[in-house]
Amino acid sequence: MTLWFKHLAVRLWLALFIASLTAMLLLPALARSMGPAWMIIPVVIFFLFSFWLVGWVFAAIGRHQMDRLLGEASVWERAGMNREARQLLARAEGTVDSFFFSPFSRRRPAGRLLAQLARFELASGTAENASESVVAAYLRRFPRDREAAAKWLEGLLAGRAVTRYTHDIAVQIGAAHPDDVPIQRMLAQFYLSERRCDFVALNTYRTAMRANEAPPVELIHGVADLFLANQRVDNLALRVYLESYQHGSRDSRILPGLTACCRLIHPTPLTLPDLESAETILAGIDSARRRAMAVDFMPDMIADHAARSPRRHRRYLADLGTGVKSALGAMRAALPDPGRLTQGAAQTAAGLMHLFGRALFSQAAKWIVLGSVVVAFGWLVVNTVLHLGPEAPPVSPPPPAPAPAPAPVVTDPFTLQVAAYLKESDGRRFVDQLKEQGLDAYWTRATSGNKTWFQVRVSHFKTKDEALAYGEALKNRQIIGDYYVANYKRPDLP
Structure with missing residues (x-):
């Protein structure tokens, strides 16, 4: 100001x-x-x-x-x-x-x-000589400057003091360089030094771990130590634990963490390879010891969670193959002999039910099959009732509406024209006023040059003298002004 x-x-x-x-x-x-x-x-x-x-x-x-x-x-x-x-x-x-x-x-x-x-x-040169306020103000305005961002992160990792703006600037740099692996790994090291495990930090760890180049071993062990201290059990934690174990970590918490992941992470096509690798590492440990290790790692969650077999995802694949084989075998047995079609169909249905009952997503498959059976049964019942029920009496078509009475044919050749307007609304208004006086008034449309006239006319007469006498009478009663006798023309429809 x-x-x-x-x-x-x-x-x-x-x-x-x-x-x-x-x-x-x-x-x-x-x-x-x-x-x-x-x-x-x-x-x-x-x-x-x-x-x-x-x-x-x-x-x-x-x-x-x-x-x-x-x-x-x-x-x-x-x-x-x-x-x-x-x-x-x-x-x-x-x-x-x-x-x-x-x-x-x-x-x-x-x-x-x-x-x-x-x-x-x-x-x-050194972090002590850097003006944090100037650099912070610049990076807040221009976080896409990669050289400045990298130099600033190097200073942070070298031990420069963290201020209240540091974390906000780090978030802006991460959002400005989402695919820059070196920047993301330096951010991951900074978040790791701050022991951050929030949403932004987790996304940074995930980006740093899934890069094409192998991440530094120190970063892997550091993230694993952070996740183990926070008792994290999710897909990212499982991958980090595996990477840390494969890179020579002998932390006593690694195996309990892997055991808890195997018990709590549901097998999906994305998690199945990591779960298989974890099962390979835990192959020499019996199920009782695994459960004890998982309970020691996460006592509250494991106690409330339903017990799972350590090889459940393997049995899913085995049951999937067994169900497919049994269904195909039943179909092959039924095809050569038509008399065995019913038995083969039953065996096929049993094999498919076994397949759905033991599939990877067995709970969802059971509900889908149950819903399909209910819908099919309901459709069968409704169709049967409609087929066996009494026939409805034929519905006779409604009687045709009476044709409107034809308009009376007027043969009188003369009429009185009492007004002519350029607007149809004016002509209609005057016709309504004359009808209120009890007159047989109507209007017709006539074109003269480039103009269209809406002529107001009254009654019809056999002779011109009758028309003149009637016009004089209306004029004397001051119902109309001027008039003249015209040839009768059928009124236009409203």
């Missing part, structure tokens, strides 16, 4: 000064052509133009000064003269904070200065 008031004060005074000089020079000439009453308009225009011109000149001077200072600082930095480079960067910082830049025009030069300051501090 202080920078805004400083820039605004200087800019307003200079704009007023320039606008005043311009008005003193140009207003006398303008007053003779425009008149004194309109002088406020050129004054406002002069002031707005002067205000814009001062801001543009200030920004140009500030950018020129910034380019010169940052260029000289880069030269001193390349020459190894860090003291002189730091002084020039401080002067550039003072230029950014001066009245040359408005709050809107200072964003770009401030970003350039922040980037050069952050790179200068990161390259200064």
Whole structure:
């Protein structure tokens, strides 16, 4: 806010000064052509133009000064003269904070200065010399700068103090470089040093472990130690325990952790290879000892969990193969002899039920089969009831609606036309008024030139004299105004 008031004060005074000089020079000439009453308009225009011109000149001077200072600082930095480079960067910082830049025009030069300051501090040699506030501010704005992010992470791993912004910056760097394996592994080492086991840290560990290149052994053992201390039992923990064991870890908690994973992780196509590897490692341990090890590792969860056979996923595959073989054998036995079709079908159904009963996802398969049987049985019952039930009496078609009575045919050749309108609504309104008087009024449509007229007519007559007499009577009663006798035309439909 202080920078805004400083820039605004200087800019307003200079704009007023320039606008005043311009008005003193140009207003006398303008007053003779425009008149004194309109002088406020050129004054406002002069002031707005002067205000814009001062801001543009200030920004140009500030950018020129910034380019010169940052260029000289880069030269001193390349020459190894860090003291002189730091002084020039401080002067550039003072230029950014001066009245040359408005709050809107200072964003770009401030970003350039922040980037050069952050790179200068990161390259200064040791973590103690790095300005954490400058680097943190830069990485919060530009987390995609890989070089700066990597240098910052190296400083963290070297022992630089962790501040309240450090974890937020680490999360932004991880989100900006999701596929960069070195960055993710440095983040994993940082999270590991902080003993973090939250969602962000777990995703980082997973990315670091599943990379094409083998992760460092220290990282594997460190993550395994963290997971064992937190008694984690999930797919990632199983993979980490296996990697740690295969890389020579002899931690006494590894085997209980593997045992707990084998008992609590449900076998799926994704987890089955890791479960098989764990079973191979635990092959020499009997089931009672395995259960005791799993209870020691996670006593609460194992006690509440239903006991599982340690080779359950292997029996799933064996039962799956047995069920398929029995079903195919029953079908082959039934095909050669038609008389054995029923027996073969029964054996096939029994084999398929055995297959579904012992499959990898047996519980879901049982519910699917049970639901299908219920639906089929319900459809059979409904179909049987409809087939055996009494036939419904035939429904006779409704009697046809009586045809509307034909309109009476009028043979009288004359009628009275009492009005003509260009709007249909006006013609309809006048017809309704005449009908309220008890007259046989109607309207017709006629085209003349480019116009369509809606003619209001009354009754029909055999002779023209009858029509004239009727028209005079209506005119005397002041029901209509002027009229004339016209040839009768059938009314238009409404």
